[in-house]
Amino acid sequence: MQVETPTILIVDDEKSSRKILNDLLKEKGKIVLAKNGTQALELAAAQRPTLILMDILMPDMNGFQVLEKLKQSDDTKHIAVMFITALGSHNDETKGLRLGACDYVHKPFHAEIVQARVGTHLELAKQRRMLEELANLDALTSIPNRRQLEKKLDIEWANSVRTGEPLAIAMVDVDFFKLYNDEYGHASGDNVLRRIANILEAQLKRPRDLVYRYGGEEFCIILPDTESTGAQHILETCCKSVESLNIEHRESTVSPVVTISIGACICAPKAGESVEKALQQADQQLYQSKRQGRNQVHIKTLPEIESVS
Template structure:
């Protein structure tokens, strides 16, 4: 019980005292037994076969899946392989439930993507320990994944993840012949603001701006990232130049309406932003081209007096 108490404390520390666990098994008795043993760990969901399990996993995205190996139709190995092949469900840990513990079956399960095994007949303390351990490891993995993707200060995407997403979407838009948009955003006179108000106020200012950007960029087609110390980037999918212009003006106005007093020597009383952007169909070009075009447009916005957006058409941004 000392081990379980330790594991439960770790689980609570990671905020998973109410996990979602999906049981995929064609035997009702196994569902009842496992549900009874694990009921205090969170929400228990049940699927009676592999196909139903795949659908429920895609819809609910549970924290953990307990998967029977031997089921009619699609067996557990194939279900696990399909889960791991799907980007949305690949990170969900799968524990196989099986009466076979020989080397051949264990190797097959590991090759399919399982992280552990629960033997039949069930031993409740062992079942709980294995499940709690995997839930804890899953939460630790999620935290590391979050740290790798998001900027710690502003809670928008970080630069490394943004670069990866730009390359992915560039390739996708090149295949689909759709227009991809990019906005690069600079906080006007931020160094003076930072020097005048200090570290904490500077961080709070960036957090407010990032929050305003996220409110303006709801939906999967607009991805906000911190591009530099006081620079942000917004990747706009399947867009047009007119839509990019409208979004840029919405963002500019949203930041100005925050009315964050500048206080330092500046041409503006409140914090403002300058925006440079470009919309183009990736046709034989390189992702760096849209970044360079947007950066050039941003420089033009600064030179024109700041607190404005300059969006350049693709024809003016790439030398074919």
């Protein structure tokens, strides 16, 4: 799991405060500076910082107002915000915490306190990111799970609607997997799924091409900006790569080793059309692959997808 360098956005209308905080925190991550609330909102949206340190008293809009706007946007509402304040009122601190601030640091700055509190919240943010990533990964195979697939499909479907580029969606099933489990045991079956997930992932060379654990012995492959010929090549390579693992399967009537069947549809989505229909079409092509002998790929190109009723 890749660990990213944290970004800290410091927002204060006083240049001296920005400099002090920059010097105190520059070893903890990338520092971005803003001198007012408007700049803070622009930079928060563009940079998606890990943590924001923000003064409460600023001329154009105060820190409370900026925090409220941050919380109104899906892109910035999860960013941790610490207030910088010279105010001593408990009411002000209470207000900030109720609006969603995670902590306060007080002026004049005490170097060790600032560093310790910022360090704590950066670590908490790192742990939150790790938990979010784990929640999107399949526990057995460590590839993205069905929850993440649904998000990716929505994104790529919208991209295809906007650009007019084709989208390939493929369903993958391990041939006679129940018989494999019965013969070799579930622990061996789990190992097969892990190995298949790894080798399928290795066949997908472009960053947006991804394989997901759909459930049981089924996987789903998403190939954005891919027409029929390209999809056929990639998916046939996936089939051959699994067969080349040479995992013994005495109970298979297709091959003496573990194989997969794949069904896919190539679609050019338009506004108002349903991604669920495309998944159903891919599933129907998977059924065709199974019915016609397994260990093969069947693809259907769909010029149109039925609109959502």
